[in-house]
Amino acid sequence: MADRKTTALAGLKVIELARILAGPWIGQTLADLGADVIKVESPQGDDTRSWGPPFINRPDGKGGTEKVAAYFHAANRGKRSIVCDFAVAADLEKLKDLIAEADVLVENFRVGGLKKFGLDYESVAKLNPRIVYASVTGFGQTGPRASHPGYDFLIQGMCGIMDLTGEPEREPQKVGVAWIDIFTGLYGVIGIQAALVERERSGRGQQIDLSLMDTGVAVLANQAMNYLAGNNLPRRLGNAHPNIVPYQVFPAADGHIIIACGNDRQFTALCDVLGLGGYSSDPAYVSNAARVTNRIALCEAIAEATKSRAKTELIAALEHAGVPGGPINTVGEALNDPQVRARGLQIEPEGLPGLRTPILFSRSALSLERAAPILGDTACHFPRSDAEEGTI
DSSP states (O other): OOOGGGBTTTTOEEEEEOOSSHHHHHHHHHHHTTOEEEEEEOTTOOGGGGOOSSEEEEEOSSSSEEEEEHHHHHHOTTOEEEEOOTTSHHHHHHHHHHHHHOSEEEEOBOTTTTGGGTOSHHHHHHHOTTOEEEEEESSOSSSTTTTSOOOHHHHHHHHSSGGGSSOTTSOOOOOSSOHHHHHHHHHHHHHHHHHHHHHHHHSOOEEEEEEHHHHHHHTTHHHHHHHHHHOOOOOOOTTOOSSOSSEEEEEETTEEEEEEOOSHHHHHHHHHHHTOGGGGGSTTTSSHHHHHHTHHHHHHHHHHHHTTSOHHHHHHHHHHHTOOEEEOOOHHHHHTOHHHHHTTOEEOGGGOOEEOOSOOOSSOBOOOOOOSOOTTOSOSSOOTTOOOOBOO
16 A cells, blocks of 8 residues: 555645546546545536446445446546535535635536636636646637537547548547547646646646647647648558558468567568568668558568468567567456566555556655545545536
C-alpha cells in the first residue's frame, strides 16, 4: 500500500463534476498521483455504472450488494463519491463549501450548463480565486459548435483519424478504445499541473478549456504534417505506415507478426534474416525514401518470405538480429505478458482488479489502495486529517 504522504500530489484537493470517461480519466490519474479526489454524482450515479455487462458485485457497506459495470471501475479508481442533487439547495451549498476548499475542479457539462447553479468558472472563481477549473467539452468554450454535444466516436469521425484507420477499400474504422477521451484526459492532467505551477507564481487559478475536437486534430501528428507540408491528403493504408517501409503486419505460417524497421541497418538485417540479401543493396530499396516509393513490390517479397515460418521462430530470429518485431496479442495475452507482469501494471485495490497509471517515480509513490467508490460513500467534507447532463 502506498502511503498517501509519500505521493507526488499529496494534499491536493480535487472536485470532479464529470461523468463517462475524459473528465473521470483526469480525476483517476490525479488520484493515482496522490490527490484527494471527490467525485460528485447525481442520485442516479455516473452513467457508466450501468454500462455492462460485465459487472462487478461487491458489498455496498449498508448490508447489501452494489452491482457496477467494469467500465466504471476503469476510470474511477482512487476517488471518493458524494451524491449531490443540484436542484436541492442544501446539497448545492455543501458542494460550494467543498469547492471553496479545493485546488482543482474538473467538469464536463455543456457550455453554460453550470451557470444557473453558480458553478460556472466566473462564479466559482469569486468563491475560490485560487481554483484551477478544467472544463472538458466536445468542441470547446468558443467557436460555432461550442454548444454542440460531443462524444468520442463522433469526434473520431470528425477529426480525421477514422479516415486514416482501416483497410483502403473497406469502411473507415474507429480506434478500439475511446482514444480521444483518453488523450483529452491526459492533456487535462498536463494542463492542470501547469496551471498549479503557474499559481505558485501568480497566486491565482484559471480556467482550462479542453476540447475533444482540439485533441483529436492535435494528435494527428505526422499525418497532419504530411498534409500541411505537401498538401498530400493522407489516406487509409491498413497496417502500413505512410512514412516508413517496411513497418506493418506480415503473414506467418501460424498467424501474423509485426515488423517495424526504423532505419537502413535494421532493413539490411531483416533482409539477411529472410534470405533477401540482394534487396538491401538494390537502389530501389536502399533508402527509406526509396522503400516508401516501392513499398508494394518490397512488401510482397517480404510477405512471401515470412509466410512459411512460424511466429515464434521468426520473432526470435528478428530479435537476435536486432530487428524490431513482435506478436499481435489479444488483450488477455497482453495483460499476462511477462513484461507487463514484471512492471506491476495489474493491481487489486480492495480486492478488485485494475490497471495502474503507467508512471513510476524514483522517489514518489503512487496511491493505489482505493478502488472505485461506492455511490455516495463519503460524507460531504474534506477531512482535515488527510445536474444538468454533461456532454461526454
